[in-house]
Amino acid sequence: MPCFDHLTFDNHYSQLPDCFYSKVTPQALENPRLVSVNAGVAHLLGLDPEDHEGILTVTAGKHVPAGADPLAMVYAGHQFGVYVPRLGDGRALLLGEVRNHQGEKWDLHLKGSGHTPYSRQGDGRAVLRSSIREYLCSEAMHGLGIPTTRALCLVDSDTPVLRERKERGAAILRVAQSHVRFGTFEYFYYRNRHAELKQLADFVIAEHFPAFANEADCYERFFREVVKRTAEMIAQWQAVGFCHGVMNTDNMSILGLTLDYGPFGFMEAFDAGHICNHSDYQGRYAFNQQPDIGYWNCACLGQALSPLLNNDVDRIKGILAQYPDDFAAHYSLLIRQKAGLTVPHESDSRLLDGLFTLMQQSRTDYTLFFQRLCDFVPDGDNALLKELFVDRKAFDLWCQDYGVRLAQEPVSQVDRKSAMKQVNPKYILRNYMAQIVIDQAEAGDYSEVNTILALLSNPFSDWKQYEAYAGLPPDWSTSLEVSCSS
Numbered sequence: 001m002p003c004f005d006h007l008t009f010d011n012h013y014s015q016l017p018d019c020f021y022s023k024v025t026p027q028a029l030e031n032p033r034l035v036s037v038n039a040g041v042a043h044l045l046g047l048d049p050e051d052h053e054g055i056l057t058v059t060a061g062k063h064v065p066a067g068a069d070p071l072a073m074v075y076a077g078h079q080f081g082v083y084v085p086r087l088g089d090g091r092a093l094l095l096g097e098v099r100n101h102q103g104e105k106w107d108l109h110l111k112g113s114g115h116t117p118y119s120r121q122g123d124g125r126a127v128l129r130s131s132i133r134e135y136l137c138s139e140a141m142h143g144l145g146i147p148t149t150r151a152l153c154l155v156d157s158d159t160p161v162l163r164e165r166k167e168r169g170a171a172i173l174r175v176a177q178s179h180v181r182f183g184t185f186e187y188f189y190y191r192n193r194h195a196e197l198k199q200l201a202d203f204v205i206a207e208h209f210p211a212f213a214n215e216a217d218c219y220e221r222f223f224r225e226v227v228k229r230t231a232e233m234i235a236q237w238q239a240v241g242f243c244h245g246v247m248n249t250d251n252m253s254i255l256g257l258t259l260d261y262g263p264f265g266f267m268e269a270f271d272a273g274h275i276c277n278h279s280d281y282q283g284r285y286a287f288n289q290q291p292d293i294g295y296w297n298c299a300c301l302g303q304a305l306s307p308l309l310n311n312d313v314d315r316i317k318g319i320l321a322q323y324p325d326d327f328a329a330h331y332s333l334l335i336r337q338k339a340g341l342t343v344p345h346e347s348d349s350r351l352l353d354g355l356f357t358l359m360q361q362s363r364t365d366y367t368l369f370f371q372r373l374c375d376f377v378p379d380g381d382n383a384l385l386k387e388l389f390v391d392r393k394a395f396d397l398w399c400q401d402y403g404v405r406l407a408q409e410p411v412s413q414v415d416r417k418s419a420m421k422q423v424n425p426k427y428i429l430r431n432y433m434a435q436i437v438i439d440q441a442e443a444g445d446y447s448e449v450n451t452i453l454a455l456l457s458n459p460f461s462d463w464k465q466y467e468a469y470a471g472l473p474p475d476w477s478t479s480l481e482v483s484c485s486s
Contacts, residue, residue: 003047003054007098009067010105014094016203019196021071024093026061027114027124029157029169034059035132035446036453038139041152041175045108046100058095059155059173061113068096068108072116076190077183077250078300080284085190087183087250088118091126094179105207107179109149112171125161129438131170132449133482134261136437138174140429140456141258146236147229148258149176154449156441168442176257180204182301183250189304201308204254219308224319227298229256231326234294238287239334240425241267241366245277245482247285247293249300263482266428268473269363272356278481291331295323337423338370339402340416342409351405354398362390365472367428374420377413378403425459426470432477433469 014021034056042049049055057063064070072089079087093116095108111134112126131154141148152173159169180200188197205212205222212218212225233256237244244251245263253259265276272288280286285293302309302316309315335352336344359369365388372385382399389395409416429452437448455466463469 003051004058004063004065004068007046007065007067009065009069009096010099011067011069011097012105012203012207013073013097013107014069014071016199017196019074019193020200021073021094022088022117024070024072024114024116026064026070026093026095026110028061029112029155029159029171031158032056032060032062032171033156035154035156035170035441036135036449037153038135038151038453040139040457041150044100044150045098045106045152045175047152055153055173056155059110059153059171060157061110061171065096070095070110072118073179073184074118074187075181075183075250076187077181077248078186078297079248079250080280080282083186083190084250086118086187089116090119090122091116091124092174095173105177107174107176108152109174109176109179110171111174112155112169123161125159125169126171127161127163127167128156128170128441129167130262131172132438132441133264133434134174135172136434136449136452136456137261137264137429138258139453140459141242143457143459144236144240144425144428146240146242146258147233147256149174149179149253151175156446176253176255176259178204178208178253178255178257179259180254181250181259182252182254182297182304183248184254185301185304186249189307194307197304198308201305208255219305220315220319223302223305223309223316224322226254226256226301227319227323228326230294230298231291231323232256232330233258234290235327235330235334237290238331239338240428241270241287243267243274243276243285243287244290245280245285247290247297249297252297252301265431265482267366268430268477270356270359270366270369271363272360276482291327294327295320298323334423338420339373340376340406340409340420342411342419345405345408347405351398351401354401358389358391358395358398362388364388367425368470368472370420370424371426371470374417374424376402376406378406422460426462427455427459427466429456430469430473430477431480431482432473435477435480 034052037049039049070093074088076085092111093113095110115124135151135154138150155171157169161167161169212221243265251260263277274287275283440448
């Protein structure tokens with residue numbers, strides 16, 4: 001039996017009216033080659049990760065599994081603050097929904113599958129470099145414990161794709177519990193199709209928030225949950241130094257998942273105003289703007305849900321007003337954990353704000369600093385930490401305050417170090433790492449893809465053989481740029 005054909009497809013989205021999607025058949029890639037299989041995702045779905053031929057034929061668009069019902073989802077969205085009334089899956093398809101042995105339902109979303117009615121002027125294809133970046137980063141985020149889509153596999157091909165230059169077409173098979181976005185709700189709201197808006201909300205609640213389904217205030221509770229999940233997800237982004245790059249409402253998951261990896265980047269030299277997207281000329285999606293943009297996007301969703309909330313502006317504002325507290329509480333917890341502070345003290349904000357001021361002044365490497373902070377010794381030399389700062393005297397003063405604060409902790413130095421190493425990753429997907437993988441893969445060598453995938457799947461592990469990836473990035477990496485075409 002071909003791979004996937006033994007899976008139990010339970011397609012609910014395709015049972016909605018056809019105004020929610022367009023039925024589309026995947027367009028096969030030319031001479032496809034399987035680059036990598038994510039064994040963890042394969043096991044999640046109940047697939048054999050060694051069935052390379054079966055996985056390849058489906059991801060390359062050459063075989064539609066029995067029971068699948070491919071479709072391109074329609075949605076709208078605010079892109080860089082401007083509403084675009086019709087977007088949709090322009091280079092992706094919801095291949096189908098499957099249930100695994102645990103009874104969990106998972107979307108199989110084929111990205112790079114060819115032209116759809118929502119492709120606009122595009123070709124519906126994904127290129128190898130962007131597919132590698134999403135394949136690796138989605139698993140990196142999962143390894144960090146951040147809600148995210150994942151990918152089963154990565155496929156290369158000889159299909160020509162024209163971007164700034166001629167490139168090779170590629171595909172990934174993305175996996176998530178839902179691919180419904182804020183923009184899906186906006187699409188029906190701004191078209192004044194309130195019956196379909198209600199149908200979409202009822203569908204999402206029944207599928208993903210069944211505890212709310214029979215409650216009189218189900219839409220309010222649903223909106224409240226989305227706001228909370230979004231705030232907490234972005235707090236996790238900020239804590240690990242992740243920059244999304246394109247936080248449009250069509251890239252915001254209704255389940256609070258990190259969705260649509262384009263010009264992302266992990267913070268290296270700390271700069272609160274860092275802009276990872278070279279196309280973001282106004283800095284709308286700068287690192288320090290992400291929390292506020294999350295709120296803005298939730299407000300857009302609140303507007304779209306207003307017909308279901310009796311157009312009660314105060315009610316909507318009341319739910320939105322909880323976003324800052326949700327974000328602040330979760331972010332504060334995460335940052336204190338990174339610093340080894342288990343019991344909140346009034347002085348913590350001053351201490352941590354002072355740290356980030358010093359890091360900003362010295363452009364201290366974000367991940368490396370917190371990894372080395374795990375080994376901090378009160379009244380010790382802490383030379384490896386100090387070398388990350390320009391103003392050593394100012395950092396010495398901070399270290400004194402930090403040592404005093406640690407003395408107030410109820411845990412031992414050994415236990416503190418152990419706990420900190422569980423929340424401060426040793427490895428992140430730095431841009432130069434992705435570029436090395438891309439350069440080698442474009443030359444036909446895929447070996448580094450699996451090396452980096454394994455590394456990022458276990459970012460807190462002490463991989464002695466890959467110690468070089470835990471250090472400062474090479475000087476040449478500062479010239480790397482990513483944009484919306486990435």
